Amino acid sequence: MKRFLSITRDPIDEAGLVANRTLSSGMGAAVYFSGVVRGQEGAEAIAALDYSCFVPMAEHQFHRLFDRLAERGSVESVRLVHRIGRVAVGESSLWIEVVSAHRAEAFGACQWVIDEMKQVVPIWKSPVTAAEASTSLNPNPTS
Amino acid sequence: MKRFLSITRDPIDEAGLVANRTLSSGMGAAVYFSGVVRGQEGAEAIAALDYSCFVPMAEHQFHRLFDRLAERGSVESVRLVHRIGRVAVGESSLWIEVVSAHRAEAFGACQWVIDEMKQVVPIWKSPVTAAEASTSLNPNPTS
Amino acid sequence: MTIPVTFWSYFAELAGCSETVVTVSASSTIDELLAALYQAHPALAELRRSTLIAVGVEYQDGEYVLKPGDHVSLFPPVQGG
Amino acid sequence: MTIPVTFWSYFAELAGCSETVVTVSASSTIDELLAALYQAHPALAELRRSTLIAVGVEYQDGEYVLKPGDHVSLFPPVQGG
Numbered sequence: 001m002k003r004f005l006s007i008t009r010d011p012i013d014e015a016g017l018v019a020n021r022t023l024s025s026g027m028g029a030a031v032y033f034s035g036v037v038r039g040q041e042g043a044e045a046i047a048a049l050d051y052s053c054f055v056p057m058a059e060h061q062f063h064r065l066f067d068r069l070a071e072r073g074s075v076e077s078v079r080l081v082h083r084i085g086r087v088a089v090g091e092s093s094l095w096i097e098v099v100s101a102h103r104a105e106a107f108g109a110c111q112w113v114i115d116e117m118k119q120v121v122p123i124w125k126s127p128v129t130a131a132e133a134s135t136s137l138n139p140n141p142t143s
Numbered sequence: 144m145k146r147f148l149s150i151t152r153d154p155i156d157e158a159g160l161v162a163n164r165t166l167s168s169g170m171g172a173a174v175y176f177s178g179v180v181r182g183q184e185g186a187e188a189i190a191a192l193d194y195s196c197f198v199p200m201a202e203h204q205f206h207r208l209f210d211r212l213a214e215r216g217s218v219e220s221v222r223l224v225h226r227i228g229r230v231a232v233g234e235s236s237l238w239i240e241v242v243s244a245h246r247a248e249a250f251g252a253c254q255w256v257i258d259e260m261k262q263v264v265p266i267w268k269s270p271v272t273a274a275e276a277s278t279s280l281n282p283n284p285t286s
Numbered sequence: 287m288t289i290p291v292t293f294w295s296y297f298a299e300l301a302g303c304s305e306t307v308v309t310v311s312a313s314s315t316i317d318e319l320l321a322a323l324y325q326a327h328p329a330l331a332e333l334r335r336s337t338l339i340a341v342g343v344e345y346q347d348g349e350y351v352l353k354p355g356d357h358v359s360l361f362p363p364v365q366g367g
Numbered sequence: 368m369t370i371p372v373t374f375w376s377y378f379a380e381l382a383g384c385s386e387t388v389v390t391v392s393a394s395s396t397i398d399e400l401l402a403a404l405y406q407a408h409p410a411l412a413e414l415r416r417s418t419l420i421a422v423g424v425e426y427q428d429g430e431y432v433l434k435p436g437d438h439v440s441l442f443p444p445v446q447g448g
Binding site for chain 2: 019033034035090106
Binding site: 030035051052054056057058059060061082093094114117118119121122123124125126 | 373376419421423424425440443445447448
């Protein structure tokens with residue numbers, strides 16, 4: 001199974017990622033998920049989320065998930081980009097692509113990766129209000 | 144619910160479609176599906192599929208599906224492109240995007256549209272072998 | 287009245303044409319139209335159970351009562367995607 | 368032996384630092400390390416039941432036996448996506 005993982009502070013270039021898709025002639029389904037920061041976190045209006053990450057462990061845990069996915073044998077490739085640092089409302093914090101022969105496998109695997117990630121990958125978010133966003137830069141540029 | 148439908152003979156410009164995504168600040172999930180022509184149709188190796196379509200009815204039936212999706216109230220937008228005519232192995236014949244507040248709704252709605260489409264939208268495919276693809280143009284350019 | 291009938295996908299090959307016209311009496315049902323049609327196109331009759339029927343752009347079943355101006359389409363199971 | 372401990376996310380604010388060092392006797396478990404740690408950082412003790420523990424880049428539980436060179440991380444439930 002091919003895999004690509006990026007934990008990055010840069011905006012996620014979804015169109016560029018899609019343009020770089022590769023698949024072999026047996027593959028019939030590509031499922032993509034883009035998770036976008038919403039303007040509301042609970043009851044509170046927000047301007048952004050600050051994502052922090054324990055990067056080496058996050059990379060390791062993502063690859064453990066990919067290993068488990070590879071064992072299923074039905075997925076040809078998974079690509080995952082998680083953005084960290086400050087992500088404004090309307091911007092994507094998570095992008096996943098799963099390529100498989102059939103769509104049921106691709107949909108299932110994509111959702112499985114998200115569900116498992118939310119259990120084990122050490123990434124955290126904290127809300128940024130409009131006032132905070134306008135008066136400060138990211139307070140934790142290295143976290 | 145916003146909707147965009149295109150039944151087209153042109154290649155599907157997935158990257159361009161992704162680049163044109165719009166979503167309001169309450170939306171958190173965009174799910175995409177790209178259905179790609181496989182090199183095998185049953186036991187037979189193929190070079191392409193010729194898709195034919197009863198276009199006015201297909202458009203009407205797609206919009207009936209979108210109406211039913213809109214009634215659910217949880218989807219902000221659906222965009223769907225179905226390519227017709229000759230589609231080579233490795234090229235996309237179907238592209239769908241569903242935008243919703245939460246990912247479970249977006250995944251569910253995207254799969255629902257595909258499942259329903261395969262029941263009611265009058266589109267048919269016929270396999271094209273490598274020999275046929277190399278010796279003929281699309282035999283039914285208007286179908 | 288005369289009702290135009292269009293065949294889609296491989297139904298056109300089985301029928302030997304992509305479109306025909308069937309003459310039926312007023313207030314005939316689709317089942318009555320099909321009975322007449324299948325006389326002329328026996329290859330289609332064999333696929334009757336899997337045949338999808340539309341009038342205009344809406345699906346209909348055999349009990350639908352035809353009216354002047356209706357356009358019938360017959361086709362095999364759809365295969366989009 | 369001395370074991371470095373890193374706090375992630377709001378655990379750093381509760382601890383008042385993002386990293387500390389805890390001295391434990393040889394072959395101590397993580398539970399023993401936590402008992403010492405929670406003396407110094409009582410605010411963290413209250414969140415013990417939802418605390419996730421890693422040694423290096425792997426999750427471990429309280430019964431894990433520490434060895435020289437281990438690096439412990441403590442953090443709240445993860446929130447990726």
